[in-house]
Amino acid sequence: MDCVCSRCASRAWGHGHDAERQEKAHVHYSDFTPDQRFIVTVDLGTDQLTIYKRLNGQLQQCHVCTFDPGTGPRHLVFHPTAPFAYVLSELSSEIITLRLDSEKGSFSTVQTVSSLPEHYHSHNQGGAIKRSADGRFLYVSNRGHNSIGIYRVDDAKGTLQAVDFCSSGGEWPRDFELDPSGEFLIVANQNSSNLVLFQRNVETGLLTDLQHSIAVPNPVCVKFLHQ
Structure with a gap:
C-alpha cells in the first residue's frame, strides 16, 4: 500500500477492483484537515485519497494517496492533536493509519490493521x-x-x-x-x-x-x- 504523488496517480477517473462497488469514481467522504488549510476526499470507487488546497477561490490538487486495489476507503477521521488520520475501508475491512505532513499537504502510510477479530x-x-x-x-x-x-x-x-x-x-x-x-x-x-x-x-x-x-x-x- 503506497501513497503516491498526484502526477503518478492515474486512476482518478478509472475503475477500482470491485466490479459492484467500484464501477466508477465514488467520492464517499470529504473533510478539512484540522488546520483548515487542505480538503481531503476519500474515493471508495478508485481506492484513493486526494488532498486539495484552496488557492484563489479554487481547489488545487496537492497529493493522491493510492491504496491497494479493492480496499474501498469509506470514511476518515483525524487525531485531535497529533498529525495522524485514520481511514476505514469498506471492502477490505481495514483501518489505515496515515501521517499528515501539514506543510506539504501529503500523507504517508504508518500502519494497516484489520477492523475484525482474527x-x-x-x-x-x-x-x-x-x-x-x-x-x-x-x-x-x-x-x-x-x-x-x-x-x-x-x-x-x-x-x-x-x-x-x-x-x-x-x-x-x-x-x-x-x-x-x-x-x-x-x-x-x-x-x-x-x-x-x-x-x-x-x-x-x-x-x-x-x-x-x-x-x-x-x-x-x-x-x-x-x-
Whole structure:
C-alpha cells in the first residue's frame, strides 16, 4: 500500500477492483484537515485519497494517496492533536493509519490493521469510524460481523491496538456516534431497524450494552445537534 504523488496517480477517473462497488469514481467522504488549510476526499470507487488546497477561490490538487486495489476507503477521521488520520475501508475491512505532513499537504502510510477479530472470515463491510474527544480511543463499525471495534491509540506513533469487539445489538451497524460527554455511544443498526445505547468507560474505552433499544426504520446516521 503506497501513497503516491498526484502526477503518478492515474486512476482518478478509472475503475477500482470491485466490479459492484467500484464501477466508477465514488467520492464517499470529504473533510478539512484540522488546520483548515487542505480538503481531503476519500474515493471508495478508485481506492484513493486526494488532498486539495484552496488557492484563489479554487481547489488545487496537492497529493493522491493510492491504496491497494479493492480496499474501498469509506470514511476518515483525524487525531485531535497529533498529525495522524485514520481511514476505514469498506471492502477490505481495514483501518489505515496515515501521517499528515501539514506543510506539504501529503500523507504517508504508518500502519494497516484489520477492523475484525482474527477468527472472523465471513462477509463484512466497514461502516463508520469515530474517535474519542481526547484521541485515546478509536471506534469502527463492522457490517456483517455486526460489531463495534475498539482500538487504543498510541499518541506518539499513531498506531492502533485492538482492545475489544462489542456486539452492535442488531444487524448491519451503518453508523454510530459518541455523545458530547463521551460517556455514551449510540449505534444505528440499519437492517434490524434499531438504535442501541451503550455506556462507555472513558478510561478503558470499553462499551457496555445498557439494554436500551428503540425501533427506528432502517437508520443510517446518528448526529447530536449540540456538541
